[in-house]
Amino acid sequence: MTSIAVVEDDPNIQRIVSAYLEKSGYEVNVLDDAEQGMNLWKTNPPDMWILDIMLPGMDGYDFCKKIREKSDVPIIIISxxxxxxxxxxxxELGGDDYLTKPFSPGELVARVKRLFKRVQPTSQSNEAEIQVLDLMIYPDERRVFWKGQEVELTTKEFGMTLLFAKHPNRAFSREELLQRVWGDDYVGSDRAVDDLVKRLRKKFTDIPLETVWGYGYRFKVEEGST
Known part of the structure; x- marks a missing residue:
């Protein structure tokens, strides 16, 4: 069963949200603060997070940021x-959707369903492996190797790496990268692109992922390179 963690300290909202989600067929874990959320994340991570911003102790922004550093699990922020x-x-910190209180529980459920539909793969691509320089990608297995070593990537990291590998030397604007990696309905700023590129450069030592100043990025491959 698909699981959702609701991190919210208001008992009334906890009760209403969990009731609606459970009625829609989801398994729900209700947590009072981010510290409880951290414990759940380490022991039994859910398939989606619904986070309140104003929480005792660590706030929802900081918790969202910590999750997004390690995972592309869907996150809905309520505040x-x-x-x-x-x-x-x-x-910008990594939330996929933002819902302002007071909100309709039915609308929240609709957004949950829409978000799950967006992040779930729709079909098998049956793509052959791709090799560019020391980068080897097996799209169907979602496995990536750099200089012979496997590299663990989040969903968006994988999506951007695959896009660059398919189009070596092509310069992508930040706006196009947002559209092709995050989707048409992303409403944050293009700073998310810069943050993702920074993570890729850290994971792929010496990868020729170049900045095209004032425009975007490209995966540079010298003529004659394989």
């Missing part, structure tokens, strides 16, 4: 903060 700057911050 009484309705300023645009708060929504942008939540999305």
């Amino acid at each position: 009484a903060k309705d300023e645009e700057v708060d929504k942008i911050l939540g999305l």
Whole structure:
């Protein structure tokens, strides 16, 4: 059964949200704070997180950031903060959706279903392996090797790596990378692209992932290289 963790310290919201989600067929874990969320993440990570921002101790922003550093699991942020700057911050830190309190429980369920549908693969690609320089990718197995060593990647890291490998030397704008890796409905800033490229450079030592100043990035391959 698909599991969802709800990190929210308001008992009324806990009760209503969990009731609606369980009625829709999801397994729900209700947690009072981010510290409990950290424990669940380490022992039995859910398939989705629903996070309140105003939590005792570590707030939802910091928890969202910690999750996103290691995983692309779907995250919906719920908050009484309705300023645009708060929504942008939540999305830039890795949230996939942002819902302002008070909200309809039915709308939350609809957004949960839509988000799960968006992140789940729809079909088998049956793509052959791709090799560029010291980079080897097996798309169907979602396995990536760099200089003979397997590299563990999140979903978005894999998506961007595969895109660059398929189009060596092509310069992609930040806007196009957002559209092709994050999807058409992403509403955060292009800083997310820079953060993801930084993570790839850290994981792939000496990878020729070049900055095209004022535009975006390209995977540079010298003529005659294999």
